[in-house]
Amino acid sequence: MAPPRQWRSPPIGPRRSTRVPAAARTLALVRVVSLLPSATESLWLIGGAGYLVGRSHECDFPPAITDRPVLTSQLADPGADPLTIDRQVSSALAEGRSLYRLDTPRLRALAPDVVLTQDLCEVCSIDLEAVRAVAREMDPVPRIVSLNPSSFEDVLDDLVRIGDAVGRERGARDALVALRERFFRASDFVNSFASGPRVLFLEWTDPPFVGGHWTPQLIERAGGTHPLNPTVALPGAGAGAGGQMAHRVAGKSVRVSVEQIVKAAPDAVIVCPCGVALDAMEPHIDALERQPWWRRLPAVRAGRVALVDGSQMFNRPGPRLVDAYEWLVGWLNDRPEVIPPGFPWRVLSTTSR
Secondary structure: OOOOOOOOOOOOOOOOOOOOOHHHOOOOOOOEEEOOHHHHHHHHHOOOHHHEEEEOOOOOOOHHHOOOOEOEEEOOOOOOOHHHHHHHHHHHHHOOOOOEEEOHHHHHHHOOOEEEEEOOOOOOOOOHHHHHHHHHOOOOOOEEEEEOOOOHHHHHHHHHHHHHHHOOHHHHHHHHHHHHHHHHHHHOOOOOOOOOOEEEEEEEEOOEEEOOOHHHHHHHHOOOEOOOOOOEEOOOOHHHHOOOOOOEEOOOOEEOOHHHHHHHOOOEEEEOOOOOOHHHOHHHHHHHHOOOOHHHOHHHHOOOEEEEOOOOOOOOOOOOHHHHHHHHHHHHOOOHHHOOOOOOEEEOOOOOO
């Protein structure tokens, strides 16, 4: 058996433009640096993994791309307890300090045609202006594609934007059709009752933040409600403003009080701390179980608390939001056959702690 082929960086050659002409895209690979995990996943899904010449430290899926050079690092201590991390982040933002470091010499050396990044969340990845400042000093100047989705539909649109930027338009559209088919297939299992289970989605535990943007959308379309940050109808939505419809959006994730959580009386709790892997969630569980109000919640008393990998799922606005939606449908509607195999989650067991 022949040995597996190793990835090699696309060759650097003279370029007159930061965009490869459509007619030449079959002859030359676009050199792409992705500083956003969701963009990296999208690039791979549309068949552009071979274009990737550099990535962020958080770009870890699919595993096949982890041999690419890493261009960023995190300044906050990821091993600290939730409250300490929140204080580190808040302090950095108040002082105008970045939470990440960009390896600018390596970025210049890689000479990308396209850089994928974001400007939605300053806590989530490298600052857009920092990337632009470096790009302006490069020759030729790479094209910066900033992805800023605030809804599930925006996430799907970004798949097409990436495809257009790297010359994989057909791959992007094929991937989009496949994702929509999966989404609608899962929706067939949703119980169409008027008032579904009240869901508390904890995007952070200490202090508590609840999910926003696409997360309340997915919860409501899966048959639940998200009372602490519900969706609202878009202006002029008309018939699309009904429950489980596309023309409803939510605001960004928001900090909530203990009193709000207790009053919401959730029937189901999803603990999915942003950027925290499933096997690193112990400090967040401890932070919750130290609180006297925690065990009074109906969901906790009923054993309806799910721990979900917050690094891989929900907090990455990319193709695997469909995996997250399938899981939601399966868990909230007691249809385990809908849950994707290997989905990174487990039920919080109070008896084993």
